[in-house]
Amino acid sequence: NAGVTQTPKFRVLKTGQSMTLLCAQDMNHEYMYWYRQDPGMGLRLIHYSVGEGTTAKGEVPDGYNVSRLKKQNFLLGLESAAPSQTSVYFCASNLGLAGTDTQYFGPGTRLTVL
């Protein structure tokens, strides 16, 4: 099992550019999450999905969109990148509801917006 994988690992964007971050899991998990991690702020939830075809907003959803067309994939999109979106992005997945069992994290994507 590869677990949770994220593509790409690093990316530099200019303000206003768009991009999509891909998260894939091979554990047949229903629940998937996107977090951002900034120094001194901890992990903050952006969007999440409780199953294929569903998405919901987390704590900091503005400026991001997501899609879960296939159970194993969860995409995070930035339509018009801003310097405030410079961060490390982590994808995670759970078999059951987050908090009630192990949450598995990907290796992260380091995004810099100039």
Place this chain on the structure above:
Amino acid sequence: SQKIEQNSEALNIQEGKTATLTCNYTNYSPAYLQWYRQDPGRGPVFLLLIRENEKEKRKERLKVTFDTTLKQSLFHITASQPADSATYLCALFYNQGGKLIFGQGTELSVKP
């Protein structure tokens, strides 16, 4: 809204000693409390989960306590080793919200 406080200052200890990390929260007690380890440049890795009706949980050299009166969880690593050096995150789960809320983490450094 819920707030989680972990020691913002790094914890430096000598190899062989017990490391104790603190996680304090405000308002309501969570249904579950989790601890994760994060190494530089990597994603968090799950360590332990404790339920609100449990006082203590152990796993090898790790021990977690959960005091709903003090609104605090303590995370202990006994016989610490340099390989235990990492950032440790606590995370709270509330049935009402249905999502994990993470603390900012505490960096632990174990010196040989």
